Amino acid sequence: MTLFSRPLCAALAAAFLSAGCATRPTAPIEINLVALNDFHGHLDATKFQYNSIHASGQQTAQAGGIDTIAAAVQAWRREDKELLFVGAGDLIGASPAMSSMWADEPALEALSMAGMRISSVGNHEFDNGRAELLRQQRGGCESVRPEKACQFSKDFRGAGFTYLAANVIDDATGKPFLPAYRIEDVKGVKVGLIGAVLRNTASVVLASGIVGLTFEDEASAINRVIPAMRAEGAQVFVVLIHEGGHTPEPFDKPDCSALKGPVVDIVKKLDPAIRVIVSGHSHTGFQCKVDGRVVTQGEMGGHVLSRIKMMVDPASGAVGDIAVRNVIMKPGEYPPDARVSAFLKQAKERSEAALARPVARVAVRSIHRKESPGGETVLGGLIADAVLAATRSQGVQIGFMNMGGMRQDLDVEASLTATYGDVQIVLPFGNTIVAMDMSGAQIRALLEQQWARPGASSVSVLQVSDGFSYRWNKDAPRGQRVMRDSVTLNGKALDDAAIYRVAGNNFLAEGGDSFPAFAAAANKRDTQIRDIDAVVQFLVQRDKAGKPAGSDTPPGRIGTVQ
Structure with a gap:
């Protein structure tokens, strides 16, 4: 027995719908x-x-x-x-x-x-x-x-x-x-x-x-x-x-x-x-x-x-x-x-065999990207050195590396042997190295762009190779932060009128990372040397020379003054 008869249920339902139930x-x-x-x-x-x-x-x-x-x-x-x-x-x-x-x-x-x-x-x-x-x-x-x-x-x-x-x-x-x-x-x-x-x-x-x-x-x-x-x-x-x-x-x-x-x-x-x-x-x-x-x-x-x-x-x-x-x-x-x-x-x-291939011994377990007060890193200096070593025979005098191009630290196992996979994870883009001419004045302008990059929202200090050094003043106005007399190459003051052969990855060479001074460089030549190959070769050379690459502290090429 049900509480309501079927006819009554139907009547109640119809009444409920007509009262607006359908739009509740x-x-x-x-x-x-x-x-x-x-x-x-x-x-x-x-x-x-x-x-x-x-x-x-x-x-x-x-x-x-x-x-x-x-x-x-x-x-x-x-x-x-x-x-x-x-x-x-x-x-x-x-x-x-x-x-x-x-x-x-x-x-x-x-x-x-x-x-x-x-x-x-x-x-x-x-x-x-x-x-x-x-x-x-x-x-x-x-x-x-x-x-x-x-x-x-x-x-x-x-x-x-x-x-x-x-x-x-x-x-x-x-x-x-x-x-x-x-x-x-x-x-x-x-x-x-x-x-x-x-x-x-x-x-x-x-x-x-x-x-x-x-x-x-x-x-x-x-x-x-x-x-x-x-x-x-x-x-x-x-x-x-x-x-x-x-x-x-x-x-x-x-x-x-x-x-x-x-x-x-x-x-x-x-x-x-x-x-x-x-x-x-x-x-x-x-x-x-x-x-x-x-x-x-x-x-x-x-x-x-x-x-x-x-x-x-x-x-x-x-x-x-x-x-x-x-x-x-x-x-x-x-x-x-x-x-x-x-x-x-x-x-x-599928990847293991290629990635596990030993490359060379290094000096420390982590070649890192921790920045010094001047913005310098151990890893950045190493890569800039590798860029220079790979292109020195082509007349290159200074190697540059951008911070954004280094995706992770170069970390190795306790054996201190870097594998191809260890290096590849640092440099995954497959960029090639481009050699180019820049005047001393252009290089100074490039360094100043580190604090005033068009379209960029943060400071990004370029990493530089052995032999090139400078100091900068964080309290100086933008455009005047690099101390003029501090910029040297192999111990000699940079000459604004002289032409220097420099190298960096093809991304930088096109003005990437908001460094337009690179885009204005002359006589560009893509060496077709991949950055990862340059670093691998550099690590091998250092290992064979009995001086494995890497350190706990940056080399001191970029400094600051108060």
Whole structure:
């Protein structure tokens, strides 16, 4: 026996509907995103040093690895099968050898296997030029790196996810070089994701590789596509941007509030409909609020994934509560993704023989990038010396190295024997060395640009080779910081009118890292000597001479005065 008869039930239902039941509010639905930034092809776990709200003092752990990332995403996808795995650029480039020796194809394949759906481009996606980026997106073997492309997999099919770039414009068409946005249907809600990269990308990549591309203001380009996205039904808007900032707060502090840097100004100019911004580039972990919007970043190298949960009204698309949690990717914490784990094992086995090849003995276990008060580093001096040694027979007198070109310290095992893989992880770009002529006056101007680089937001001290030295005054005005009488080459004062033969990597030679003085140099000749080969040869020469390279302290070529 039922409480109500069928006719009565029907009558009550009809009355309820006529009273407005059909338009009653619907409970908010949960939309989940997992974000990764600045992966840089780190297929294997690496050391992660961090501060956490859950512990006192700096902590150190092994973290990351594509197997761990895939396992975590797989576990979280069991909680929500419509979870979106997204990226904020620099997924490839400046990568360890296991990925870079194969043109980063293993990283792209592994991220695709792990379920990556969409990512903004980063500046490192342009490291080998626009044509190579398109190949990495679409697949194929026609590459500027034929010795690497399609060597891991003979039928490379490209990334299984979509790169976005709203503010990278193809000058020939006036339209975005890559799609500006993508709209995903998640639980009946249309989620629009917009990609952008730092507008100063041209200052940090090879100029020859981006001819015909213009990098526009990030916020303007993002805002410009919102109307078109609304016309296609987008209700929720998320920005994936390869630009960032820094905060002294722990990577896992909820609603951090001390964020500073370029991304803050960008966020403040965005359309009010945008509530979530996933950032990158600055290799910092944070989960902050800026003008009431959520801005996240997950450090680098796959050490941290950002979990983002949005509560959305399915009818209006209005976003309510947003929760963010940065999670360390600790190996073994999630059931493995068998397919990705097997892929990583294969990549290790394929790469191991080449990477394990011994090169030479060095003097210390870590040839590091820690800067002296003058901005000099042990590793930078070593590489500059290697550049000079490789080109001295061609008349070169001074070797230069940029800080940004050294991706990690040169760390070796207790045997003090450096392997090819140890060196490759320091210099993953495959740059070649260019010899060029500069006057003494141009070299002085170059040194002054260290504190006033057009388009750059920070100081970057060039590393210099043996025999070249100078001092600078931090309290002097910009443009006058290098002490004139202190600049010497082999003990002799630099002559403004004289012509000197100098060398640096091809990135610097084109004015990269915002050093236009290099771009103005004359009589350039690309030696076709790769920087990694120059360093390997230098280490071998020093070892054979009984004076292994390396030290705990910089050589003292660059000094400061008070």
